[in-house]
Amino acid sequence: MSVLAIDINDSGLVVADEANVRAIEPGFASVERGKIVTGEAARARARRQPRQTSNRYWSALSGEKNSAGADLNVTAAELAHAQLASLWTRVANGATDVVLVVPGGYRSDQLGLLLGLAQECGMPVRAFVDVAVAASVRPFPGRQLIYVDAGLYRTSVTLVEQNGEAHVRTEHSLNQGLAALADVFARRIADLFVRATRFDPFAHAETEQAVYDNLPAWLTALQSDERLELTLRHGDKDVRVTAERAAVLGVAEGYYRAVRQLIAQHRDPGKKLVVQLSDRLAALPGFVGDLARLDEVTIECFAAGHAARGALLSHASVAAPAGPVKLLKRLPWRAEAHVEAARPEPPPPAPMLASVRAPTHVVYAGIVYRVGADGLLFGREAEPGRRTVLVGEGNSGVSRLHCEVVLRDGELRLRDLSTFGTFVNERKISGETALKRADVVRIGSPGAELHVVSLEGDA
Numbered sequence: 385m386s387v388l389a390i391d392i393n394d395s396g397l398v399v400a401d402e403a404n405v406r407a408i409e410p411g412f413a414s415v416e417r418g419k420i421v422t423g424e425a426a427r428a429r430a431r432r433q434p435r436q437t438s439n440r441y442w443s444a445l446s447g448e449k450n451s452a453g454a455d456l457n458v459t460a461a462e463l464a465h466a467q468l469a470s471l472w473t474r475v476a477n478g479a480t481d482v483v484l485v486v487p488g489g490y491r492s493d494q495l496g497l498l499l500g501l502a503q504e505c506g507m508p509v510r511a512f513v514d515v516a517v518a519a520s521v522r523p524f525p526g527r528q529l530i531y532v533d534a535g536l537y538r539t540s541v542t543l544v545e546q547n548g549e550a551h552v553r554t555e556h557s558l559n560q561g562l563a564a565l566a567d568v569f570a571r572r573i574a575d576l577f578v579r580a581t582r583f584d585p586f587a588h589a590e591t592e593q594a595v596y597d598n599l600p601a602w603l604t605a606l607q608s609d610e611r612l613e614l615t616l617r618h619g620d621k622d623v624r625v626t627a628e629r630a631a632v633l634g635v636a637e638g639y640y641r642a643v644r645q646l647i648a649q650h651r652d653p654g655k656k657l658v659v660q661l662s663d664r665l666a667a668l669p670g671f672v673g674d675l676a677r678l679d680e681v682t683i684e685c686f687a688a689g690h691a692a693r694g695a696l697l698s699h700a701s702v703a704a705p706a707g708p709v710k711l712l713k714r715l716p717w718r719a720e721a722h723v724e725a726a727r728p729e730p731p732p733p734a735p736m737l738a739s740v741r742a743p744t745h746v747v748y749a750g751i752v753y754r755v756g757a758d759g760l761l762f763g764r765e766a767e768p769g770r771r772t773v774l775v776g777e778g779n780s781g782v783s784r785l786h787c788e789v790v791l792r793d794g795e796l797r798l799r800d801l802s803t804f805g806t807f808v809n810e811r812k813i814s815g816e817t818a819l820k821r822a823d824v825v826r827i828g829s830p831g832a833e834l835h836v837v838s839l840e841g842d843a
Contacts (some may be wrong), residue, residue, distance in 0.1 A: 386478050388475065406691075412437060447497060513541075515739045516552050523722070530650075539558040604667065641674075680811075746837070760790070779830065820836065
């Protein structure tokens with residue numbers, strides 16, 4: 385018996401068996417003279433022929449007229465069927481069972497449509513499995529477990545229960561995904577070319593396509609390189625520019641922060657956290673480091689095909705040979721529980737750190753504020769007779785008096801006074817908490833940030 389799993393994600397459909405990943409291809413389709421082309425061939429012409437290309441048909445799966453885009457004159461379902469049929473022709477190879485791993489945001493009507501399309505292709509579909517439980521193969525006792533994934537137009541944060549099995553509790557999402565992120569990266573890179581050489585890659589369809597073609601490799605290199613030489617071919621010349629890592633990654637700050645805040649808003653108070661990241665997000669330069677700002681977090685990064693192969697680890701309980709095809713949102717664990725090794729005692733501080741004082745200052749908007757026993761208030765309005773820093777412009781969720789920072793018994797203490805909540809390292813505090821050097825306090829949304837610092841020596 386041969387079993388396959390297909391992870392339905394528009395940023396990359398993944399086909400896997402129990403041992404290997406057989407195929408990965410992007411959810412792109414183009415229509416030219418009535419012929420549908422899908423996958424990498426369609427993606428490679430998306431910038432050259434944007435009005436004949438679609439990458440929204442998986443996220444907006446529908447049989448309604450023009451659901452794939454008005455210029456294509458086909459439905460999203462027709463494009464999805466064409467891609468499934470093409471994939472199945474290449475990977476079937478005698479498969480007797482198929483498990484479809486699906487995003488948590490699919491409605492029941494979309495699941496029914498997807499099942500019909502797969503069956504038209506001849507796929508022996510046995511079950512749907514929610515991607516979060518497919519990916520969650522082992523428990524983390526005593527911790528909260530969260531799975532984070534993204535498609536081209538949606539990012540999801542799924543809370544996974546651990547009561548003897550993996551079970552989807554709730555899913556929360558952002559209506560922004562990897563397509564918009566690729567666009568801002570590409571435009572930043574195009575801007576670097578314009579500034580350095582006056583050559584605009586977006587002024588020509590061929591070089592615009594080349595930016596998107598090279599983008600994955602450039603971003604991979606920027607995971608570790610502080611600067612990178614970028615080259616584009618235009619006519620008979622190579623145009624080169626040096627990109628600084630910080631200059632490129634800065635455009636992703638808003639998206640990274642939105643995902644981090646979504647996780648922080650839905651974590652359980654008082655629990656350590658495990659964040660499981662799909663390969664699609666783990667590959668983003670700087671993203672894992674940004675999530676590491678969350679308090680008491682362990683981050684697990686998955687390889688491509690992990691969710692598909694994770695679903696097949698419990699094939700016996702998933703792919704029943706008869707009966708209706710069901711959506712499974714709970715699965716038994718398929719790997720050993722994670723047990724943390726005992727951590728050694730930290731070494732004593734190095735001599736050069738011995739003179740560093742406890743934190744006594746807060747930085748906001750580039751200004752350093754000393755905090756004393758009389759305290760420092762933050763909020764939308766000044767409090768008569770009290771030192772108050774006004775925040776809130778451009779941010780929602782800021783109370784009139786939002787929080788207070790005070791020096792007490794040699795400690796810098798933060799007290800929440802708000803209706804909306806105050807976050808330290810993206811963890812919502814309750815009442816009062818001690819602050820440490822390098823803590824980041826967030827007020828409101830998207831958020832005013834206060835940085836906790838200490839001064840060395842007599843500075």
